[in-house]
Amino acid sequence: MNGSIPTSLGRLTELTKLQLFHNSWKGLLSQNHLQGLAKLRVFSVSSDTTSIFYVTHEWVPPFSLLAIQISNYMLGPKFPTWLRNQKELSSIVLTNVSISDTIPDWFWKLSMQIDILDLSHNQLVGVVPNSSGISFVDLSFNCLEGTIPLWPNVMFLFLNNNLFSGAIPSTIGSVMSSLVVLNLSGNSLNGTIPLSIFKLKVLTGLFLSDNHLSGQIPIHLEDLRALGSVDLSQNNLSGHVPESMCSLSFLYWLSLSGNNLSGELSWLKNCRSLYTLDLGDNKFSGNIPGWLGENLSLLSKLRMRANLFTGDIPQQLCHLSDLHILDLAHNYFTGSIPRCLGNLSGFNHFTSSNTAFPFPFAFPSQLIYIHQMDLVVKGRQFGYTITLELVNVIDLSSNNLSGEIPEEIANLSDLGTLNLSRNQLTGKIPKKIGELRWLETLDLSSNHLSGSIPSTMSSLTSLSHLNLSYNNLSGSIPSTNQFQTFNDPSIYEGNPELCGLPLSTKCSIATNVDAKDKDGKKKVDNKEDEYDEFWFYLSTGVGFIVGFWVVCGTLVLKRSWRRAYFRYLDEVKDRLFAVIAVNVAHFQRTT
Template identity: 30%
Template sequence: MCHVINLVNLIFKKYETLTQPLEWHHSYKRESDATHSAAFFPPKIPVPFFPPKIPVPPSGPRKQHNFVSRLRFIATLVYGSKRLIPSSYALVVSATGLTSAVRGGTRNSVGVVCDNLTGNVKEFHLQNPLTDCTNYADCDAYVRSRLGGKVNPTLLKLKQLSHFDLSNNDFRGIPIPSFISSFGSLRYLNLSYAGFGGVIPHQLGNLSSLRYLDLPGDFEGLVPHQQGNLSSLCYLKHRGGFVENLQWLNGHSLLKHVDLSYVNLTKASNWLQVTNMLPSLVVLRLSGCGLVHFPALPVVNFTSLATLDLSFNSFQSSILDWLFISLNGLDTLNLQFCGFHGPIPSGLRNMTVLRNLVLSYNSFSSTIPDWLYSFSHLEYLDLSFCDFQSVIASAIGNLTSVAMLDFSFNKLVGKLPRPFENLCNLKEIVLSGTSIGGSVSEVFNIFSKCILGGLKTLDLSGTRLSGNFHDATQQLTQSKNMAALVLSSCLLFNYIPVSLEGLSTLQYLDINNNSLSGHIPASLGELSSLKYLDFADNNFSGPVPESLGQLAKLEVFWMSGNSLQGVISEVHFANLTRLREFSCTENHLVLQVDPTWVPQFHLDMLTLGSGQLGPKFPPWLCSQKNLAVLDISNNGISDVIPNWFWNLSSKVYFLNLSRNHFYGEIVDMPLVFSISTIVDLSPNHFRGRLPHVS
């Protein structure tokens, strides 16, 4: 039987009574969260809700997991040896009367695993169950699901605890409790992105049985050298703090995975010599460590190394041939943003088993070497922002295994070579910001052989492709998995084909800044997966279809800079409950809604400049508490600004009420403006003194 413990008091020592729910924190930092755990490769689509491409997170989306709701209401698991029920169960009684059970030897919904024979608690799996933060709704759910509070030393009664996971929660910067070092049986400790801070306790070096240590967080100070005592360690991951010498890693013969990314290693001049002597090392990640040079190695011993990530350092040199000649067993190499210059050295040509290669954001200032096209195992190739020149060679047709190809923002010219059609495994193509030209129909013909069927992302924005958008996109109906189609700032004309509705999986559609015309087809309302829609800065005319109000997943909607006409009513927003950005400036639209209308969405950005909102101030704006950008300029509003308006948001950094007919006095603005905030109230008919601004 599992020993019964007071789980709420035990793990989360709160100031509240047990009848109150656990404290859920709503602070949110975009640079943290679970995305870090899988962020070896950066997202390529410039939209916040698209996740990193690879590696795929270990679990799929779980948007409404009931783990948190159950844990939140747990009231008792009272510690003791008394046998409460005659089986290998421990009773979990919640404050709501809900009961569930913990089976011996298995993980239950609360995250507790007990020993089959003794009933002792062996494992706590209290990580945030929501690991995906791929859109606004998921991010909100993720934040609400984070646990917080203080970790109670009563946990020390669990003498057999071998697995402790509190990852992806929010403990508000409190230090890691030093008493954790007393868990003599602990083999797995994961406190990654749990919101712990301060200095890493040196007592963790006492965990002699530990095999897995994951401590990414906002840590400071010296990474304790006592971790060198953890001789059984196989997996080591840190974030934050600094290291003056990596000598303490010597002798870790079992270490297979070392990730010290964003630990300051500027003083650890022996980083390469030490890691070179780890005989079992398979993964080495030293991203963002402040490394500036490669120390000389008499012998390269990275015989087991499969993954090397040195991204976001400042080597400011050419890539060293002597090092990479010996790394011919590498599976993954990430040298993004390393300050390398000069041509790619020929030493890399020995890495014929490479599957993932990232060289983006360096200055190679050369052509893409022909030998790179012979890497038949390559699946992920990112050469973006590398200052490559010339054309894409026909030999690219040899990369038959490649699934993600990014050549964006290079000085590539000419047309897409015909052998490109052989890349049948492609899932993502990003050629944005290049000078690749030719007919868009010709390009889509190349894709139509075998690529379109499996393609998920196609980004050709900012290229010199031109032609008839309607005719070219007819072939897109072959695609059954397309999630992102980005054709902005090309030279496309004609109108949107009705057949586009066949892209039922499309989440991201960006065709802004072309010469497209005609009416917006009502069939766009059939794209039920759409989250991002941008057809701004074209020549579209006619009314906005009411069917767009059925796009229940839509978060970003831009249609500014067209010649659209007619009325926009509540029907256009009927199911847009997730909408965060809406822009329809520079059209001929009238926003006509009932005075009592209360939108179901909560916008971060709203731009309605040069429309027709007036003559009264729109009362529905009082429901928009999250606005950071608001533009209702030149809307024929002739009214007094209501006092409630100035209490709308503390996030506003752009406010444009200009070119209306506002009158009366402006009250003191309680809004907290930063030095970069822009407020435009001209020209109107205000009177009185200038307001006091907080």
């Protein structure tokens, strides 16, 4: 629904629920819309356009609400004082409403009766008290500061993306023993991960990323029996990952990227329930063991970017049928690209793994969207959250891979990003690469590829980022379809034998790049044309001879057929003369 909300709603004096959420309202919503709703108990409104909720500072609502939900309305900048009169509230959701104030003391006195509090995506400032009876708290994406509060009754605590500092309280596990989800990401926390966290027996999600935590990952993880998601990325953690990490039977998401962790991957052997594994930007070393593709058969996202891995890319990775993100860039892998990667069926359909928490919650939907993975797409790094399941990426760049690009890659019909740059690849660009209908990013730069740019690449209509620089490519650059949009010469630089726009080097002879190029393809095409022309004339001559003698030969050899044929011609001639004579006589009579 769109347009403005009519003030006549205020005449519905018997109304108890007014739910206007998830619409496209415009204009002003004021106290006049609500003034007559004395029996109102539940109120919700949101808009995807710029809208204003205006009430005077002195306004006293005529109703007593149980639940209120306002999102994407300009309610601030002051904290709404009219909530002070709502003595029965159990659920308060005021997200993205432009409040840039401190949370007043009187509000925390109300909190003893509140079960759900969501004030996320505002500009709230100040500190929060150290006691509250709320079970679900979301204060994320604000400017709150101070130390992490200890709230004994809280089950879901989202304090991520604020300015909290200091160490995580050492007693957090004993004081907040009911925690199901703890999200402290995106703050300025320091110190080590307290051992008391491992007393949280019902914890399903632990998110401590983007802080300044140091030290090692604690050893005794096996006590966290319900833990499904662990994100410790972008900290200063060091040492080896404890073997107990994979004793967590529900663990499906593990992100340890952006730390100083080291060692080999033997600890991964029993992580059989993992859907997502992100070990990027660390100091892990050794080979990727072949059993990873067999034991971790549920993997759909594998990111090991920027480590110290060596050896070949194991063929067993091709057993990961749900895999749709494979990022092994910036390592020291050698050997060839496995041809069996073309069998990864996860790149042939948009997957949607069940990455929600393993228990059903009657709480706001952002619970399932807190996962994030950083991927390099179109030459830039992006953080993907909600759309992560729709991203299909193969990135093997900056290794020592050799050999040719396998044609089987073209079987991955829904592949969105293919980055094989900065390797030692040779041979030609596969002609079948034009079958990658959804390919948006193709980077083959800084290799030793030769030959022409296949004309089939003109059919990559989704392609928006291309880099073929610093190879040994030759011939004319295609000029049709998508190639008309690639006007940056740096895409092709470092290929001295390439010619045509957007390069300044003009091709010496105008050629149809879809059929000819400088590396000998022209001669092959000419021979094929001569061959086809020869067979055309030969078949025409043979056909004429056969047709002529099938008809005329029988008339020469068989007298009865010859007489019948000429008798038939005489009858046709006589009938034709008769028709002409009748028509001439008829014409003369009428004139």
